Amino acid sequence: GQNIDQPTEMTATEGAIVQINCTYQTSGFNGLFWYQQHAGEAPTFLSYNVLDGLEEKGRFSSFLSRSKGYSYLLLKELQMKDSASYLCAVLNTGGFKTIFGAGTRLFVKA
Amino acid sequence: DAEITQSPRHKITETGRQVTLACHQTWNHNNMFWYRQDLGHGLRLIHYSYGVQDTNKGEVSDGYSVSRSNTEDLPLTLESAASSQTSVYFCASSEEGAAEAFFGQGTRLTVV
Numbered sequence: 001g002q003n004i005d006q007p008t009e010m011t012a013t014e015g016a017i018v019q020i021n022c023t024y025q026t027s028g029f030n031g032l033f034w035y036q037q038h039a040g041e042a043p044t045f046l047s048y049n050v051l052d053g054l055e056e057k058g059r060f061s062s063f064l065s066r067s068k069g070y071s072y073l074l075l076k077e078l079q080m081k082d083s084a085s086y087l088c089a090v091l092n093t094g095g096f097k098t099i100f101g102a103g104t105r106l107f108v109k110a
Numbered sequence: 111d112a113e114i115t116q117s118p119r120h121k122i123t124e125t126g127r128q129v130t131l132a133c134h135q136t137w138n139h140n141n142m143f144w145y146r147q148d149l150g151h152g153l154r155l156i157h158y159s160y161g162v163q164d165t166n167k168g169e170v171s172d173g174y175s176v177s178r179s180n181t182e183d184l185p186l187t188l189e190s191a192a193s194s195q196t197s198v199y200f201c202a203s204s205e206e207g208a209a210e211a212f213f214g215q216g217t218r219l220t221v222v
Contacts, residue, residue: 033210042200042213043153087152097168098143098211102152 002026004101006088011107012078020073020086020104028093034062034073035087037103043087046073075106083108112137116201116214123221129188131217133201141204142184143211144168144176146197153200159184160206191221 004024012018024032031050035043049055049064049071061074073086085103092099114135123129135142140161145153155168157176165176173195175187188195198218202211 042215043211044213045210048210089153097155097158099155099169100145100153102150 006101006104009105017076022071022088024069024090026090030091030093032071033089037085078108114214116217120218127191131186133184135203139203140206143202144186145200193221196221
């Protein structure tokens with residue numbers, strides 16, 4: 001079976017750091033994506049990890065451990081505009097289907 | 111600029127009617143996908159296509175069909191709309207290989 005788990009909601013304070021975790025069990029693995037989705041809008045790409053380790057891109061970093069089936073998205077220097085849902089998604093082998101988790105809604109408070 | 115557009119953005123239809131949602135992309139991407147998004151379920155894959163004349167079923171394909179007659183378009187048809195198909199529908203496209211998907215703005219469909 002396929003399963004992608006992430007927390008439903010998180011709250012953090014402006015200027016702080018927040019880590020959003022994702023664990024996955026899938027029939028094949030060809031990489032992991034993080035997408036950001038503001039309410040009422042389309043998801044937009046944040047990061048892609050295919051090898052173990054940390055990928056840094058500005059205020060956002062994404063980590064992957066394939067042996068543990070685990071990833072996290074790290075957001076630094078939080079801003080109010082970071083309030084959104086963050087979707088963890090796994091790219092399957094045997095084709096290029098992307099399977100999404102239910103998403104984590106992040107609320108950034110002043 | 112290249113883009114992916116969905117139409118209509120909002121649609122209300124009656125149970126039993128056939129409905130078609132349009133998706134058009136100008137990136138010349140071979141891969142195209144249809145997802146539905148419901149509270150608590152995230153994005154679930156309905157159908158996908160890797161090129162012209164190629165279509166495949168996703169995890170929630172019952173009651174839906176797609177056709178791919180050219181690279182740019184992947185229309186999604188609900189054969190006989192049901193209230194359970196009330197949802198927000200997203201179309202996406204990506205290049206061949208492992209690449210991020212670009213999403214349309216979504217279609218909010220209500221079946222009454």
